[in-house]
Amino acid sequence: MTRVLIFCLINWYYRDINPTRNDTNVFLVDTNCSSHPRYRAWCAVESWARQNPDLDVWFILTSLTMDDSTGLASLLLHQYTNLRVVGIDLDILFRDTPLLEFFLSRKWTVDTTWPIEVLSDMVRVVVLWRWGGIYSDTDGISIKPYNLSLNAVGVTSPGLLANGFLSFTSHHPILWSLMENIKRGFIAEEWGSTGPQVVTRVMMEACGTDDAMSLMKQLPFSCANVTIYSQLYFSPFNFMDTVLNFKSDGKKEFDKALNVSYAIHMYNKITRWTVVQVGWNSIYEIAAKNFCPLTFSRASMHSDFF
Template sequence: MPEENRNIFLMDTACNPTPKFRVCWARQNPERQVWFLLTSDRIEDNTGLSSTLLHQYANLQVVTADLDDMFRDTPLLGFFNERKWTKSWKVELLANMLRVLVLWWWGGVYSDTDIISVRTLTLPENSVGFESSGKLGNAFFIFQARHPVLYYLMKDMPRHFEPNRWGCIGPHAITRVMKEICGDRMEKKIQRQPVICPGNITIFPHSTFYPVHYSEFEYYFLPGEGNKFNEKFSMAFALHFWNKLSKNYLVKANNNSLYEVAAKRFCPTTYRFATAESGVF
């Protein structure tokens, strides 16, 4: 079982038996337990990557989600059982709910799998960050187990669910909730430094978790930009590679892009497997 508030949670909610195991969090944070949560009931280890990673990192666990158990006794149970969320973007909407639930029950860090940890976590226990102007991100956040904001989020999601609006229970939800807590002017309080809001919640500027805006995601893949890595990301704890937009990009090995530098430096085992039989990854 997870140790309360000492966890890092990753997940694949697409019932995929061969997810992309970007588990650099385990390497960067050996004192924390890293849980890779699957909605698939099996793992296909055709390449040997998952078994290699599990052997290499003693703090890594790959587990299957018991959805009925996770939703029990929470404000999301009725919404989950109604299944209105399955009509559009059901993978993303399920992920938006589960990331709040894992922190509600066990506490710690939630991270999307297209985020790479670039330094050991030394952040406050309740932290979120701006993704862009006026909007907080939910691809990465930290909360203590059963923090009131998580309960507030679970109450907010069904009330503001719009089946045709992507992100309605994701980034828009956490932004709505934090604006109520911190006030509408919370963004103006943040320049380069984080601020603390009621509930002992620290809000960070976009440079901390989302240093490259989604509209500029191609910058990560430009050849030759890797030499600027340390300079560009001196204030970042994590890098979000916007897989929704970048998933079809093929990166040539040894092209010295920012993406390749991050992969080599922080996820060396996954990078080695990805480039073992191909010049692109």
């Protein structure tokens, strides 16, 4: 009980996003309204804080409360002084953006299977617009300090750009275009209509092409003051094969990624129920042991899987 009370005080102190510096932030967002984020989300958060001590890492929650019964949140906040775990006032966040009317209309909650994901797609673009920096999904792990210039996106599959990793300076015009396109391009029954499809469409328009593959022939490629990087940089493992990230003996594949990649992406939509088996030396386990050691230790303390 003491741990919960202590964390409530910490969470109240950092109730909303209040960066003191632009373009030096890392944002991770949990829009599940859950008071108990999964260990994999905490692993992502810890990895970014650990690998990038000069950046301010913001773990943004839509939940009004935080369950710190495991003590992990308090431990991470104590260990990483660049980490903030914050709530968010969505009405204020979307104010003065193209997404305010769409957000207030609640159309994104009607006749769709993915309202949580749509909200996350909106929030990530707005926080980058306001404060700049890096956005990462909570199913990724930072495996290398980020030393690339901002204004970057990555490929997720042939002909499609990702929105699970984005980096932009604040008020970059591409971000404004993304907000406008999310509002216009929302299709309730279509996965990704406010995510990768929007990023791809906006970049195609900005680069003056109607052929997405043409943007990806020679990477890195720059246009509209944005650099497009190959899939190896931020999501080196293909989403169709991502369950292999949890299979045994993944060291060889992990070492390949470590040579080039800045992060690995676990594609939670596909793998959320895939168990991390402790001791199997899977790609995920190797990454977690090395880049989110406190989270891995806590997750594996009482169980051989999580």
